[in-house]
Amino acid sequence: MNTTSYKQYLSSCKKSIEEQKEVKELSFTKIDDVAYGVFRNINKVKKIASDIKTKFINNITDNLVKFDKIFTENGGNVHWCVAYNDFIDKFIRIIDKQKIKTVNVFDSNFIEELGLKGVLKNNEITVDNETNDVVVFTPKFGVINTGSLFFEFASSVDMEQVLSSRIKIFVLPINDFVLKPEDIEIFSYLYYIYKYKKDYPYLTSLYTPQPLEKQNNIHIFLIDNGRSNILENREIRSALNCINCDACKDVCPVYTAIGDEPYDNVFSGPYANVVLPFLENVENYKHICFSCTGCGNCSKVCPMNIPISEYIISNKNYFFEKKIMDITDARLAKSLGKTLSSRESMNKSRFIKNLRIKLLVNNSKNITDNIVFSKFTFNQQYQQSLEKNE
Numbered sequence: 001m002n003t004t005s006y007k008q009y010l011s012s013c014k015k016s017i018e019e020q021k022e023v024k025e026l027s028f029t030k031i032d033d034v035a036y037g038v039f040r041n042i043n044k045v046k047k048i049a050s051d052i053k054t055k056f057i058n059n060i061t062d063n064l065v066k067f068d069k070i071f072t073e074n075g076g077n078v079h080w081c082v083a084y085n086d087f088i089d090k091f092i093r094i095i096d097k098q099k100i101k102t103v104n105v106f107d108s109n110f111i112e113e114l115g116l117k118g119v120l121k122n123n124e125i126t127v128d129n130e131t132n133d134v135v136v137f138t139p140k141f142g143v144i145n146t147g148s149l150f151f152e153f154a155s156s157v158d159m160e161q162v163l164s165s166r167i168k169i170f171v172l173p174i175n176d177f178v179l180k181p182e183d184i185e186i187f188s189y190l191y192y193i194y195k196y197k198k199d200y201p202y203l204t205s206l207y208t209p210q211p212l213e214k215q216n217n218i219h220i221f222l223i224d225n226g227r228s229n230i231l232e233n234r235e236i237r238s239a240l241n242c243i244n245c246d247a248c249k250d251v252c253p254v255y256t257a258i259g260d261e262p263y264d265n266v267f268s269g270p271y272a273n274v275v276l277p278f279l280e281n282v283e284n285y286k287h288i289c290f291s292c293t294g295c296g297n298c299s300k301v302c303p304m305n306i307p308i309s310e311y312i313i314s315n316k317n318y319f320f321e322k323k324i325m326d327i328t329d330a331r332l333a334k335s336l337g338k339t340l341s342s343r344e345s346m347n348k349s350r351f352i353k354n355l356r357i358k359l360l361v362n363n364s365k366n367i368t369d370n371i372v373f374s375k376f377t378f379n380q381q382y383q384q385s386l387e388k389n390e
């Protein structure tokens with residue numbers, strides 16, 4: 001693809017691979033060991049978890065309206081935000097109104113996605129991890145039927161700070177919900193096993209605002225930030241079932257070689273290949289799915305049974321069909337496809353094949369330099385072995 005972002009991406013991949021000191025191991029066995037130690041039938045557990053989440057996602061609007069109603073009745077304030085800047089505007093208004101100059105922001109991937117810390121700095125608001133006056137925190141899940149929030153804490157100090165803070169501000173992507181408190185356990189176990197390869201020993205709390213708590217001091221921001229683009233796209237909708245365990249990264253041969261850097265985003269790895277073009281600008285991220293080798297490890301490991309590998313193929317097709325690729329690149333891909341899938345041309349001599357590929361991609365020296373055709377194709381070697389055995 002002849003786009004600037006793709007070229008940047010490729011050179012960043014190359015740089016990461018060159019700088020890598022040791023090749024990371026893919027961690028299938030470790031995950032399997034722990035998962036089978038905790039659950040007798042992990043496949044059944046994965047199916048149950050995936051069904052629970054799909055039930056929520058398929059009726060997401062009604063479910064979120066229900067959560068809003070209960071949370072508000074219990075004394076909290078619910079703010080719906082389409083994009084991150086919508087959230088930032090509302091957030092700054094609350095902060096300004098209460099003349100707040102210092103907040104305690106707990107780091108999370110979602111806080112990073114929203115770019116909150118940069119915004120606070122620009123608005124001369126100090127981030128202080130000691131204060132428990134105003135706390136910004138990302139719950140693990142919202143619970144629809146009780147209007148509650150499920151928290152996981154790294155330490156008892158964090159727990160104390162969040163639960164005792166005067167003003168509580170929570171941020172949650174619209175897909176991080178379960179329907180009822182009984183659903184929480186299965187997701188917590190799966191998350192911990194697939195993320196940390198350990199059983200489930202950490203600090204949690206189920207929080208429901210109480211009508212006695214002062215109005216205006218508990219806020220939850222329900223933030224879409226591109227997720228409804230995925231919801232609209234039936235072909236990849238179950239990607240919203242993701243519990244952010246990162247297990248797909250641990251088993252991806254491409255990600256373990258290139259790491260986070262080439263993505264230049266809080267999302268990286270196989271899951272990013274599926275969702276980033278829809279969460280962000282398609283133009284800047286349409287190319288990333290083409291780095292996938294199609295090994296299928298990500299789909300195999302995913303605790304939520306998300307067919308990530310199939311979704312990446314679906315993205316590749318989508319970008320071809322919608323002609324989102326540059327016209328020159330689409331032509332090149334077509335010619336390459338024709339050459340590489342023709343038995344006749346692939347059975348030509350190594351010299352002819354190299355020459356043909358160099359002519360086809362003559363504008364991309366780096367690509368042709370790395371292609372080395374073997375002397376005989378598999379088909380030729382097979383024919384030779386048949387002749388030998390006759």
Ligand code: SF4
Pocket residue numbers: 194241242243244245246247248249271301302303304305306308
């Ligand atoms: S796609 Fe699956 S494996 Fe990857 S982070 Fe999400 S839940 Fe985990």
